[in-house]
Amino acid sequence: MSRQIPYMESWLKPLQIEPVRLRLLAEQLSRTYKDLAFHSSDQFLATPITRLPTGAELGEYLAIDFGGSNVRIAFVNLLGSKQHTQSQEPWSSPRGDTYDEMVEKNHERSWPIEDHLKVENAEDLFAWVGGCLAEVVTAHFLHASHVPEEIPLGITFSFPMIQSTLTEAILMPMGKGFTITNHSGLGAMILAGYDIHTKVSSDNSGHVRRRGLPRIKITAIANDAVATLVSLAYSTSSLAHSKTVLGLILGTGCNAAVSMETNRLGPSKWAVKSEGLDSSHVVVNTEWTISGAAGPLHNMKLITSWDQALDNASTKPGFQPFEQMTAGNYLGEIVRLVVLDWFTNECHYVEACLPSALLRHNAISTTLLSQTVATTDDPEGLAMVLNGRHGPGGEETRRWTTEIASALIEVERIVSRRSAALVAAAIVGLLLSTGDLLFERHDAFENVDASPPPQELLVAYCGGLICQYRGYREQMQEFLDSLVADLGKYPRIVLREASEGGVIGAAVLSATMLDSMDTLRATGV
Numbered sequence: 001m002s003r004q005i006p007y008m009e010s011w012l013k014p015l016q017i018e019p020v021r022l023r024l025l026a027e028q029l030s031r032t033y034k035d036l037a038f039h040s041s042d043q044f045l046a047t048p049i050t051r052l053p054t055g056a057e058l059g060e061y062l063a064i065d066f067g068g069s070n071v072r073i074a075f076v077n078l079l080g081s082k083q084h085t086q087s088q089e090p091w092s093s094p095r096g097d098t099y100d101e102m103v104e105k106n107h108e109r110s111w112p113i114e115d116h117l118k119v120e121n122a123e124d125l126f127a128w129v130g131g132c133l134a135e136v137v138t139a140h141f142l143h144a145s146h147v148p149e150e151i152p153l154g155i156t157f158s159f160p161m162i163q164s165t166l167t168e169a170i171l172m173p174m175g176k177g178f179t180i181t182n183h184s185g186l187g188a189m190i191l192a193g194y195d196i197h198t199k200v201s202s203d204n205s206g207h208v209r210r211r212g213l214p215r216i217k218i219t220a221i222a223n224d225a226v227a228t229l230v231s232l233a234y235s236t237s238s239l240a241h242s243k244t245v246l247g248l249i250l251g252t253g254c255n256a257a258v259s260m261e262t263n264r265l266g267p268s269k270w271a272v273k274s275e276g277l278d279s280s281h282v283v284v285n286t287e288w289t290i291s292g293a294a295g296p297l298h299n300m301k302l303i304t305s306w307d308q309a310l311d312n313a314s315t316k317p318g319f320q321p322f323e324q325m326t327a328g329n330y331l332g333e334i335v336r337l338v339v340l341d342w343f344t345n346e347c348h349y350v351e352a353c354l355p356s357a358l359l360r361h362n363a364i365s366t367t368l369l370s371q372t373v374a375t376t377d378d379p380e381g382l383a384m385v386l387n388g389r390h391g392p393g394g395e396e397t398r399r400w401t402t403e404i405a406s407a408l409i410e411v412e413r414i415v416s417r418r419s420a421a422l423v424a425a426a427i428v429g430l431l432l433s434t435g436d437l438l439f440e441r442h443d444a445f446e447n448v449d450a451s452p453p454p455q456e457l458l459v460a461y462c463g464g465l466i467c468q469y470r471g472y473r474e475q476m477q478e479f480l481d482s483l484v485a486d487l488g489k490y491p492r493i494v495l496r497e498a499s500e501g502g503v504i505g506a507a508v509l510s511a512t513m514l515d516s517m518d519t520l521r522a523t524g525v
Contacts, residue, residue, distance in 0.1 A: 008410060011346060012338070014304040015414045017421050019482060021300065025422075026483055028296035029429030036292055037284065037433065038266040043292050046269040047226055048166040049283040049509065052244065052259065055081030055102075055237035057511035062216070064133065064190075065156040065502025067113075067224065068252035068329070071129060073136045074108035076154075076507035081238050102235055103504055107139045118178045122171070122189060130193025137213050150215045152514065153190075154506030158224040158253065160287050161186060166513050169221045187218040220509035223285040224462070225249045225257035227505025230283075232460030232498040234508045242494075243454035245436050247501070250423060251463025253320075254327040256286045260434050288426060289323035297321060302422075306337045313361065322426070326419040328366040328465035336364040338411045343404065355386070355400050369412050370469040379406035419465075420472055424479035427459060427493065437484065437491075457491045460498040467499060 017025070037044040058080050065072040079102050111132050117125050133153075141147045160172035169186040198213045222230070229247025236244050247257040259281050297303050303321060310324055310333055311317050324330045340358045343349040357363040372389075376382050383405040431437040436457055466473050473495055480493045498504075 008342065008346075008407065011342065012411065012414050015306075015338070015418050017302065017418060022421055022425050022479065023483055025296055025300060025302070026425040026428040026432065028299065029293070029426055030432035032293055032295055033286070033288070033430055033433035034264070036286075037260065037264050040292050041268070042160065042172070043287045043290050044260075044265070044269075045160075045162065045285045045287065046265055047163055047222065047257075047283045047285055049222070049226065049230070049512075050279055050281060051512075052233040052283075053230060053237060053508050053512055055234055057234065057508055059511050059514070061152050061154050061219070061507040061510040062133075062137065063154045063156070063503040063506035063510070064129075065158075065224070065227070065506065066129065067158045067502065070110050070112055071132055072108065072110045072503055073132055074503050075106040075136070075140050076503055077104040077106065078234075078507060078511055079103065081235075103500075103507075105500070105503065107136050108503070109136055109139075122184060123192075126189040126193035127196050128193070129190060130195065131197045133190070133194045133216070134197035134213060137216075141213070147212060148214050150217050152219040152510050153216045154220040154222075154508075154510035155186070155190065155218065156222055156224050156227040156502040156506045157186060158249065158255075158502075160285075160290075161221075161223065163221065166220050166222075166509070167218050186221060191216060191218065220506060220513045222505060222509050223255065223257060224502055224505075225255040226283055226285055227509065228460045228462045228498045228501030229257045229259075229505070230508050230512075231501040231505035232458060232496055234504070236458060236496070241454060242456040242458050243436075243491075244458040244460060244496075245431060245434070246427060246457075246459045247498075248423070248427065248459055248461040248466070248495075249463050250327065250461060250466040252327060252329045254289050254323045254423065254463075256288055256426070256430060258284055258286065258430055258434055260284045264434070286430065288430070289320045289327070291318055291321060294321045297325075306334055306341065309337055310334055322422070326422050328463070328469075330366075331415055331419060331465075332364045332366040332369055333362050335369060335408070335411050335415050336362075338415065339364075339404070339407050342407055342411075353398065355398055355404065357386075358404075366465065366469075369416070370465075373408055373412045374416065374470045377409065379403075379409060382409065416469065416472060417475055420476040421479050424476050424483060427480065428483045431457065431493070437493075454491050456494045458494055458496045460501060461495055462498050462501040466495075467497060 033044070057078050060075060060077045063074055063076045081102060109132070117128055137151070157169065159174040159178070161169040162172060163169045167187060171183055171186055171189075194216055225247040227247070228249060229244065232247070233244040236242060245258060249255045260283075262279060262282050265282070265284070294303075303325070307321065307325055310330060311321060314324070325334075336358060340354070343354060343358075344351060351359055368389075372385060373382065379402045383400040383402050386400040386405065428437065461467070461473075466476070477495050480495070484491075484493060
């Protein structure tokens with residue numbers, strides 16, 4: 001393989017993005033995002049959230065994080081910030097309050113979403129979700145001396161939806177392997193599912209009574225990216241020289257949320273009913289992986305034949321090209337397609353001589369890449385591990401060889417690096433579209449009368465790919481630093497983990513919603 005590596009590197013050129021092209025991509029994405037914010041009906045969806053948390057939110061809330069692979073539920077107790085008035089020295093890289101100091105979680109449970117639930121009807125899926133909720137609520141109040149009649153529920157939902165208020169949402173086509181296309185109200189579906197598990201027959205007469213469980217009142221619904229943004233903003237609100245600007249989800253799927261000035265949104269998006277008092281800004285769920293944002297990818301010929309092959313085999317071809325190039329649900333399959341193409345079409349291997357895992361759809365998982373391939377530079381050792389894990393197929397000719405393992409290592413490096421580069425360009429493009437970044441090289445901050453800009457723009461991130469994939473976050477930070485280098489020292493984009501963003505963000509939004517309602521009542525509105 002060593003004699004072929006230089007040729008292979010050249011052959012893999014379509015997967016590599018030079019710095020100049022990456023910056024051009026960020027600029028083109030910025031223009032695309034501006035247009036989508038103004039005109040798109042299924043991207044850059046305005047939420048009813050018009051302000052980020054202050055860090056003073058308090059109380060206990062039931063929270064559910066409905067993700068692409070798992071459902072996580074917990075009771076979250078918000079304790080508030082201890083550093084609400086703290087100031088920081090410039091460039092001191094403050095961390096703010098930690099989740100451990102500001103949040104307590106009780107009776108937290110997580111369930112994997114089985115494949116059959118993803119393809120059944122919506123009623124069955126949400127009946128299962130309702131059962132999960134009932135389990136946690138039962139455990140929480142099992143030994144309680146008092147059970148309230150009603151408890152607040154915050155919902156984080158990792159799929160596209162349309163919202164007119166913070167407590168209502170209409171389902172859209174879900175993606176991520178889900179075939180459900182029901183357009184019902186999300187809150188109503190969850191309440192109906194929970195209600196199934198709170199009623200029991202009291203006797204043979206057929207009369208139905210409730211179990212000793214409280215009713216649920218939905219107080220907030222948000223996309224996972226929005227919840228991640230809100231959760232980090234909650235713990236960093238006291239930092240004087242940092243600003244939390246973006247929530248990033250990068251795990252099974254990929255999405256981002258950002259706070260935008262309302263005048264950057266088209267009039268058709270102004271119908272969202274604000275639950276707050278300030279309407280100059282609104283948090284936007286970008287859904288930036290949907291095909292409407294794919295123009296720059298096509299224009300710059302960044303979508304390769306391997307990406308196209310993966311898309312053609314998907315359940316919804318053409319729906320999310322950016323996600324298929326970046327997210328954890330797809331990287332393993334891209335690597336498999338590339339390695340298979342290399343050996344069958346360039347090295348002229350017959351398929352019968354290749355490991356069976358290279359021939360089966362989705363047999364190379366992103367988890368395998370992260371935990372096994374990305375952690376080694378030793379092809380011989382990797383081949384031994386893969387033969388032990390996947391087996392040689394009963395034939396010596398189908399074993400993982402050092403040559404095949406070496407190609408796997410090479411392709412994994414390039415595919416994961418491309419993913420990190422593309423997401424970094426999208427982050428910069430998005431912050432350019434919101435005005436948080438400027439690409440002009442001249443000093444835009446010479447006006448001494450203007451308020452000093454933040455020195456750090458914080459990107460809250462959550463998801464298995466960015467949190468667990470070896471070296472991924474570090475590569476993305478390098479790409480971000482390179483992309484904004486021409487801006488001078490103001491500002492730096494800093495990736496900051498918000499690993500519990502789904503459940504914590506849902507709870508914080510519930511608290512924010514209830515605080516806003518109290519304020520409105522107090523002012524007589």
